Amino acid sequence: MIAAPTHSIVIGYILWIFGFMGSHRFYYGKPISGTIYFFTLGIFFIGWIIDLILIPGMDREADERFQAGFKNYTLAWVFLTFLGVFGVHRFYLGKWITGLLYLFTCGFFLIGVLYDFWTLNRQVSEANTVAY
Incomplete structure (x- = not known):
């Protein structure tokens, strides 16, 4: 397959x-x-x-x-790479609370952004497995 x-x-x-x-x-x-x-x-x-x-x-x-679905990996990566400190990738994935925290703390003082570089593919896969 x-x-x-x-x-x-x-x-x-x-x-x-x-x-x-x-x-x-x-x-x-x-x-x-x-x-x-x-x-x-x-x-x-x-x-x-x-x-x-x-x-x-x-x-x-x-x-x-990785699991394909409604959320686009490439778009999430573009958001993280260029707007990660503002939490745009988190908003895109429906994680509004952490998105707001990133927005007001520069991505948890960049530590959250580094964490997301390690885990973004998994986060998108998880978002794609959620039933809509």
Whole structure:
């Protein structure tokens, strides 16, 4: 059975441009290697270059691993990346209370935003399993 696409390979390659900071790895649900890339500049740029070839596989793996549904992973990631300190991604996922807290505390003083980089794919999957 082929899984419904949840992640965009185009966004994966766009994030790869900043991949030496781990962004594409976080997007594809690989928070440990994303963190390692963040602190080592993509393992001194070598892993970053290798990932140019590995992105299609990471995209397929993410599509199989995460639950498709009403909430769009790419949109949630764009919200987190550019508006995370304001809680926009949390509002999008229907988490109004934490969204308001993020709005008034700069994403729980950035600690909440870092937590969400680790867990956003799971949060979107959970939102997609809720019956509407």
